[in-house]
Amino acid sequence: MSEHLHNALLIDYLRRELPPEDDALVLAHLEKCPACRREYEIEISLSESLRTAAAREELEFPSMIAARVWEEIRSARPSPLAQFVAFFRPAVAVPLVAAAAVAAFFFAMPLTGHESSPKINAAYYLEAHAALQAQNPLDERGPAAVQLIEVAAQDTSAPTELADDVNVGLAAPSAFDAVR
């Protein structure tokens, strides 16, 4: 580093922004080069002058700024998004969601087919009952009654008629009573 240092290097040195090895080289050069040392002192005085000038001109924080900031904040209208979000606070949102859920339930009912009764094959109950009767030696009605039950059970119209009744559990005994 026999030549003079560039001012950019002196500024970085002044600001301690150089890597340690470069910093040491600049320090060593400044000790033996009066011209560079003079340039360095000018850079130092420039920084000091800037700080002195800034300190001399330092201003107090005007209280009107704080007042205007608060006024601006209080008078600001919330954004449409903020208004929308604020509307859906829990006190409003919970009843709304509950009402929507109830409405959705009643609206969805016709679509799911719950209006018609389930189609259950009543012959199954008659067959099962007849089988139980046939196996029961204590049955008071005897074999003739059992035969009649079996005929009734084979009747294909029975399931359709019974299916029209909502309560199959009640319909099955009544059919049995007719046979009896």
Add this chain to the structure above:
Amino acid sequence: MGQPTPEQTAFLERAMGQYGKATYNFAYRLTGNESDARDLTQEAFIRVFKAWRSFQPGTSFLSWIYRILTNLYRDELRRRKGRFQEELPEDNAPQEFAGQRPMAVTPIEDYVERQLSEPLSRALAQLSAEQRQVVVLADIEEYSYQEIAEIMGCSIGTVRSRLHRARALLRRLVERAQKPTS
């Protein structure tokens, strides 16, 4: 903006109480006049209020608000540029003389020149906005290149080159002003 929460209110009160003066002075050094500095500081604190949750505890509040302020100032200069249909000075083409400066920064710069008599202050006012920012942050606020780069949103290399050019220009302007007129 919505109803402020107590935490948000306390945050802003503390921010203005502790850093209001520094922020205002930084704004004043950027703009060069008290009216613009007041507007800029006010807007910066409103931004702080809105974005208070994004502040990371443990980091420098001043760096954060200086960054906000720098961005606001840049936006303001762009807005004025659009209004006057004039170009802002580029970093590579610093303004040598106030009379040759474009209309975009003239209202601020002219006021500075009327108010301040010190050659250095005049010279500082003749720098481009970005050069003045980097000089204020480096030499007056004494931030490192890394911190200045974060505040100004540019690379360390850009900070370094802007500072070198700005200081070289400052020196020339001060030397010229100090020469006796013959």
